[in-house]
Amino acid sequence: xxxxxxxxxxxxxxxxxxxxxxxxxxxxxxxxxxxxxxxxxxxxxxxxxxxxxxxxxxxxxxxxxxxxxxxxxxxxxxxxxxxxxxxxxxxxxxxxxxxxxxxxxxxxxxxxxxxxxxxxxxxxxxxxxxxxxxxxxxxxxxxxxxxxxxxxxxxxxxxxxxxxxxxxxxxxxxxxxxxxxxxxxxxxxxxxxxxxxxxxxxxxxxxxxxxxxxxxxxxxxxxxxxxxxxxxxxxxxxxxxxxxxxxxxxxxxxxxxxxxxxxxxxxxxxxxxxxxxxxxxxxxxxxxxxxxxxxxxxxxxxxxxxxxxxxxxxxxxxxxxxxxxxxxxxxxxxxxxxxxxxxxxxxxxxxxxxxxxxxxxxxxxxxxxxxxxxxxxxxxxxxxxxxxxxxxxxxxxxxxxxxxxxxxxxxxxxxxxxxxxxxxxxxxxxxxxxxxxxxxxxxxxxxxxxxxxxxxxxxxxxxxxxxxxxxxxxxxxxxxxxxxxxxxxxxxxxxxxxxxxxxxxxxxxxxxxxxxxxxxxxxxxxxxxxxxxxxxxxxxxxxxxxxxxxxxxxxxxxxxxxxxxxxxxxxxxxxxxxxxxxxxxxxxxxxxxxxxxxxxxxxxxxxxxxxxxxxxxxxxxxxxxxxxxxxxxxxxxxxxxxxxxxxxxxxxxxxxxxxxxxxxxxxxxxxxxxxxxxxxxxxx
Amino acid sequence: xxxxxxxxxxxxxxxxxxxxxxxxxxxxxxxxxxxxxxxxxxxxxxxxxxxxxxxxxxxxxxxxxxxxxxxxxxxxxxxxxxxxxxxxxxxxxxxxxxxxxxxxxxxxxxxxxxxxxxxxxxxxxxxxxxxxxxxxxxxxxxxxxxxxxxxxxxxxxxxxxxxxxxxxxxxxxxxxxxxxxxxxxxxxxxxxxxxxxxxxxxxxxxxxxxxxxxxxxxxxxxxxxxxxxx
Numbered sequence: 001x002x003x004x005x006x007x008x009x010x011x012x013x014x015x016x017x018x019x020x021x022x023x024x025x026x027x028x029x030x031x032x033x034x035x036x037x038x039x040x041x042x043x044x045x046x047x048x049x050x051x052x053x054x055x056x057x058x059x060x061x062x063x064x065x066x067x068x069x070x071x072x073x074x075x076x077x078x079x080x081x082x083x084x085x086x087x088x089x090x091x092x093x094x095x096x097x098x099x100x101x102x103x104x105x106x107x108x109x110x111x112x113x114x115x116x117x118x119x120x121x122x123x124x125x126x127x128x129x130x131x132x133x134x135x136x137x138x139x140x141x142x143x144x145x146x147x148x149x150x151x152x153x154x155x156x157x158x159x160x161x162x163x164x165x166x167x168x169x170x171x172x173x174x175x176x177x178x179x180x181x182x183x184x185x186x187x188x189x190x191x192x193x194x195x196x197x198x199x200x201x202x203x204x205x206x207x208x209x210x211x212x213x214x215x216x217x218x219x220x221x222x223x224x225x226x227x228x229x230x231x232x233x234x235x236x237x238x239x240x241x242x243x244x245x246x247x248x249x250x251x252x253x254x255x256x257x258x259x260x261x262x263x264x265x266x267x268x269x270x271x272x273x274x275x276x277x278x279x280x281x282x283x284x285x286x287x288x289x290x291x292x293x294x295x296x297x298x299x300x301x302x303x304x305x306x307x308x309x310x311x312x313x314x315x316x317x318x319x320x321x322x323x324x325x326x327x328x329x330x331x332x333x334x335x336x337x338x339x340x341x342x343x344x345x346x347x348x349x350x351x352x353x354x355x356x357x358x359x360x361x362x363x364x365x366x367x368x369x370x371x372x373x374x375x376x377x378x379x380x381x382x383x384x385x386x387x388x389x390x391x392x393x394x395x396x397x398x399x400x401x402x403x404x405x406x407x408x409x410x411x412x413x414x415x416x417x418x419x420x421x422x423x424x425x426x427x428x429x430x431x432x433x434x435x436x437x438x439x440x441x442x443x444x445x446x447x448x449x450x451x452x453x454x455x456x457x458x459x460x461x462x463x464x465x466x467x468x469x470x471x472x473x474x475x476x477x478x479x480x481x482x483x484x485x486x487x488x489x490x491x492x493x494x495x496x497x498x499x500x501x502x503x504x505x506x507x508x509x510x511x512x513x514x515x516x517x518x519x520x521x522x523x524x525x526x527x528x529x530x531x532x533x534x535x536x537x538x539x540x541x542x543x544x545x546x547x548x549x550x551x552x553x554x555x556x557x558x559x560x561x562x563x564x565x566x567x568x569x570x571x572x573x574x575x576x577x578x579x580x581x582x583x584x585x586x587x588x589x590x591x592x593x594x595x596x597x598x599x600x601x602x603x604x605x606x607x608x609x610x611x612x613x614x615x616x617x618x619x620x621x622x623x624x625x626x627x628x629x630x631x632x633x634x635x636x637x638x639x640x641x642x643x644x645x646x647x648x649x650x651x652x653x654x655x656x657x658x659x660x661x662x663x664x665x666x667x668x669x670x671x672x673x674x675x676x677x678x679x680x681x682x683x684x
Numbered sequence: 685x686x687x688x689x690x691x692x693x694x695x696x697x698x699x700x701x702x703x704x705x706x707x708x709x710x711x712x713x714x715x716x717x718x719x720x721x722x723x724x725x726x727x728x729x730x731x732x733x734x735x736x737x738x739x740x741x742x743x744x745x746x747x748x749x750x751x752x753x754x755x756x757x758x759x760x761x762x763x764x765x766x767x768x769x770x771x772x773x774x775x776x777x778x779x780x781x782x783x784x785x786x787x788x789x790x791x792x793x794x795x796x797x798x799x800x801x802x803x804x805x806x807x808x809x810x811x812x813x814x815x816x817x818x819x820x821x822x823x824x825x826x827x828x829x830x831x832x833x834x835x836x837x838x839x840x841x842x843x844x845x846x847x848x849x850x851x852x853x854x855x856x857x858x859x860x861x862x863x864x865x866x867x868x869x870x871x872x873x874x875x876x877x878x879x880x881x882x883x884x885x886x887x888x889x890x891x892x893x894x895x896x897x898x899x900x901x902x903x904x905x906x907x908x909x910x911x912x913x914x
Binding site: 069070071076102105109148151152165166167174175176177178179180181182204205206231232233234235236239240242243244246247250254255256257258259260263264267268270278279280287288291292293294295296297298299300301302303307308309310311314315 | 744745746747748749750751754755757758759761762763764765766767768772774775776777778779780781782784785786788826828837838839842843845846848861862863873876877879880881901903905906907908909910911912
């Protein structure tokens with residue numbers, strides 16, 4: 001049993017009868033934390049796994065990890081969210097989301113390893129956690145506020161001050177705990193209140209838990225926010241070792257801001273930060289035109305986000321910061337992003353607004369058209385349009401009446417889904433989620449998403465096999481290291497082989513590639529989503545900041561875990577726990593209706609060749625190169641062969657994709673096997 | 685009062701340095717009588733030797749990751765708790781740079797009101813560690829006079845509500861989990877582990893304003909990230 005990291009109990013709140021319960025963390029410690037514990041609690045407490053995500057019995061977990069709130073580098077600030085989703089199509093799979101910031105640390109300082117909510121309140125409420133005191137408060141005064149207003153209001157209600165800048169006592173007693181910090185609040189905006197399938201969770205500024213539609217789920221539960229402030233300590237098994245490891249990781253792999261080992265050759269190209277790990281690079285395609293600073297999640301050693309001189313777009317990064325890339329000015333870009341954040345909308349569902357504009361240009365969408373909309377489509381490309389569009393989605397007005405159910409379901413309703421996912425004008429390859437990276441090429445991403453529950457959003461391999469040659473090419477450089485060296489380092493760090501990273505026309509179907517896909521599924525389920533190593537920082541398979549480019553994986557994840565918990569979980573043992581979590585999730589999906597026939601991509605993936613150059617690691621005629629991969633599709637027949645072998649590799653029935661009893665029992669999941677047997681859904 | 689005052693440890697301490705140090709207390713402290721009281725007392729009352737080390741925080745370089753807070757509490761207590769950190773970072777996520785954050789560190793005041801207020805001598809200038817102002821935890825009776833005496837808001841002296849004694853920045857002089865020598869002649873966990881290198885050390889009293897010691901730790905590489913260097 002761990003002697004550090006965990007704080008001992010998980011808060012369970014039933015919103016229907018307003019009851020509160022402590023769940024001993026020790027009961028679930030075998031799952032690590034985060035996703036593993038969330039899935040296990042879901043399995044134990046939701047008897048009917050086939051319920052809809054909107055069902056009051058849906059159970060949503062907000063879990064920290066043993067590393068949350070500690071100095072573990074870029075592993076301290078992530079919160080994992082699990083539950084039945086409402087976004088995926090055609091079935092809202094049991095799913096996950098994740099947001100950064102300081103909520104996960106603060107919940108532990110309050111004495112809880114996580115918060116689990118179930119049921120639904122008859123009227124709007126928010127949960128107020130002040131150390132071990134938990135109250136369910138009336139949220140009628142918060143309902144209707146945007147996510148920023150909501151948080152400011154709660155800070156003020158909890159602390160008596162809207163902007164805390166001094167010590168305040170939580171209980172009034174001398175030893176009752178004091179802090180200078182604001183409560184950490186995760187909340188929903190108008191989109192969530194309306195039950196939108198693209199309703200997002202927002203914490204502080206720019207920390208969004210978007211995928212899955214958990215904002216809309218909280219909305220139908222009438223749960224506006226969870227606020228937590230805590231003053232307790234997180235025990236650490238070996239403090240000196242943790243300090244030493246932090247220093248090592250930061251010194252070896254971090255960006256030395258005063259004297260960087262690798263520096264962008266073109267100042268202002270934030271994209272280059274993918275290679276350097278420089279602070280503030282999270283906006284990727286734009287750098288600040290006005291004064292700004294980097295900003296990081298709790299305990300981060302990189303600080304990829306930014307705060308700006310006008311307070312707009314603070315903390316926004318990645319796709320969210322690109323919501324309005326065509327904005328005429330950077331101010332417009334930042335205003336649009338801020339509005340999206342305030343409305344609480346999942347950017348990954350609505351950033352394909354150019355698809356809608358395409359329908360407008362074709363005369364299909366607009367005033368009096370087949371898809372009626374009176375939004376100012378003639379002003380597409382202006383902030384005026386983005387404001388009207390964003391508010392329409394949030395409040396479900398105009399075209400938002402359909403888009404509140406997500407663009408995928410809207411396209412189905414409009415009769416566009418089959419046509420436009422076949423011709424590739426609507427690039428949504430699996431489960432109705434937007435294309436993230438090319439599913440015809442980066443197959444660890446697409447296979448992982450299809451065999452899972454959502455767009456995986458796991459960049460582990462992607463930084464090196466795709467972005468490194470792309471970014472260097474964009475600034476006129478040769479790749480920083482050779483293709484052969486990338487393959488070698490990736491194979492070594494993952495314990496697979498260089499051939500596992502061959503993205504060639506043949507390589508994407510190979511057994512070696514499936515080894516990498518498998519490693520990816522297990523690594524992310526445990527180390528990333530349960531132990532909360534940040535996706536943008538871990539694993540460190542390759543570094544561009546040292547001479548030898550050797551990264552920190554698989555050495556540092558287990559070492560950091562041991563320093564905090566005292567437990568010896570080797571990389572391989574962690575991967576095995578990841579396999580266990582992956583199979584538990586798979587069992588839930590099977591009960592929800594998953595089978596082999598469903599696991600196919602939309603037609604464009606098979607039928608529409610790639611047209612744009614897409615740098616990727618490829619082995620051609622025995623030589624490693626970075627190829628442009630133009631003109632490629634995924635072959636249906638060969639992909640079916642992939643399914644045969646992938647299912648077999650994972651111990652699932654080849655005909656069904658369902659886990660076998662032997663597989664589940666080997667993982668200590670006989671009770672799961674029993675439930676699948678009852679549903680007549682055990683693989684063979 | 686002479687222009688230069690010699691401390692018990694022999695360190696020369698100029699009136700200019702002294703006034704500069706007091707300046708950071710702001711008008712409230714001046715009109716509150718601190719300086720008046722000081723000038724009216726005999727020189728030997730000031731014979732609290734100057735600290736031989738100070739933390740400098742570049743307020744515009746800080747990334748708000750709270751790593752310094754996590755490092756501080758871990759190095760000193762062996763536990764992870766930002767509320768027990770002797771350096772505090774406060775933030776408004778919706779705030780406007782540079783007023784979106786505040787970095788709150790002990791200034792090791794030339795005239796340490798916390799020492800003056802302590803009735804037991806627990807709060808003292810530790811000669812073994814370059815006169816850094818620190819707490820002898822065994823002597824602390826929990827009266828919190830030092831906490832209340834600190835002229836800054838929030839107070840740089842804290843009540844450690846878990847271990848039940850006052851605490852403040854000691855430049856890692858007494859940081860049992862920090863496997864390096866601390867104090868003014870050693871290294872400090874917050875400085876070494878700040879990923880933005882926004883904290884540095886100086887052995888002399890720095891210039892200061894009400895907002896803190898004035899320091900710019902940003903060089904041209906910071907500018908290459910498109911962040912301001914002035």
